[in-house]
Amino acid sequence: LQRVQDMVAFVTGAGSGIGRATAIRLAQEGAKVCLADLKENRADEVKQQIESFGGQAIVADVDVSDPKRMEDAIRQTFDQWKRLDIVFANAGINGTLTPIENMSEQDWDRTLTTNLKGTFLAVKCAIPHMKQNGGSIVITSSINGSRKFSGFGSSAYSASKAGQVAFAKMAALELARYKIRVNVICPGAIETNIGENTKKTPELKNIEIPVQYPQGSQPLEHGAGKPEQVADLVLFLASGESSHISGTEIFIDGAESLL
Ligand code: NAD
Numbered sequence: 001l002q003r004v005q006d007m008v009a010f011v012t013g014a015g016s017g018i019g020r021a022t023a024i025r026l027a028q029e030g031a032k033v034c035l036a037d038l039k040e041n042r043a044d045e046v047k048q049q050i051e052s053f054g055g056q057a058i059v060a061d062v063d064v065s066d067p068k069r070m071e072d073a074i075r076q077t078f079d080q081w082k083r084l085d086i087v088f089a090n091a092g093i094n095g096t097l098t099p100i101e102n103m104s105e106q107d108w109d110r111t112l113t114t115n116l117k118g119t120f121l122a123v124k125c126a127i128p129h130m131k132q133n134g135g136s137i138v139i140t141s142s143i144n145g146s147r148k149f150s151g152f153g154s155s156a157y158s159a160s161k162a163g164q165v166a167f168a169k170m171a172a173l174e175l176a177r178y179k180i181r182v183n184v185i186c187p188g189a190i191e192t193n194i195g196e197n198t199k200k201t202p203e204l205k206n207i208e209i210p211v212q213y214p215q216g217s218q219p220l221e222h223g224a225g226k227p228e229q230v231a232d233l234v235l236f237l238a239s240g241e242s243s244h245i246s247g248t249e250i251f252i253d254g255a256e257s258l259l
Helices: 017-028 038-050 068-082 105-130 155-178 201-208 227-238
Strands: 007-014 032-037 054-060 088-090 135-139 180-187 249-254
Touching: 007 017, 007 068, 007 105, 007 227, 017 032, 017 038, 017 088, 017 227, 032 038, 032 068, 038 054, 038 135, 068 105, 088 201, 088 227, 105 135, 105 155, 135 155, 135 227, 155 180, 155 249, 180 201, 180 227, 227 249
Parallel strands: 007 032, 007 088, 032 054, 088 135, 135 180, 180 249
Antiparallel strands: none
């Protein structure tokens, strides 16, 4: 028996990194997956990969901060397979890394809107389709939103990630009556493309202070983790194996946040 057999999953940021690895892992274990991302081409590649081993996937071109697109994509997923069991609210950006005194409102808004509002919208739009049968929602925060505040210039990112943790806990409490579980994962450094679109301003050097350990180093792995390792955690939280787990925040960082 597959671990999420015949379940339907909606995954944001599915074209790259953690979202991509998780979408593939869920499909390997029997889920039908909607791949939501900005970059339709990369989600298309993931769809092809899933179909190559006999899995089922559809692609949705979604900006997670756009309520209409989010609502349409989640409805499309439900209409396609007549159910929705799993939501992985994962799309996110580092945004612009800069000191607070140099951060523009636009940069602040872009990070908060993508990471925090995008999470709210995914959860809100999923509720009508999940409340009948229950399900599992997993939100990707970060150790930088909960246990480790050492990313210089990432005040907006950290604030958005901390907001996701608080939101997940309130959602777990509220949605328990529909048998919808909500959990939040806090990865440490993971080898993905997230750095590619990160902008750093020159003023960043003004707030960097020497640290005692090499940044990004993880005691367990002596380096960054892999998206596939995060995918295994999300699979567990999505499946019935975690049926009594809700409102929990799980660190997946090779003990990085303890340094
Ligand atoms: P990634 O850049 O490889 O993938 C993120 C995906 O999200 C991309 O495909 C991108 O197109 C998509 N995306 C970005 N903005 C979007 C929007 N507005 N609408 C729809 N899709 C959008 O990065 P990743 O590392 O896989 O990031 C996934 C999540 O993991 C993020 O929430 C990130 O904050 C979190 N995270 C990552 C790390 C890490 O070290 N990589 C650590 C902690 C947390």
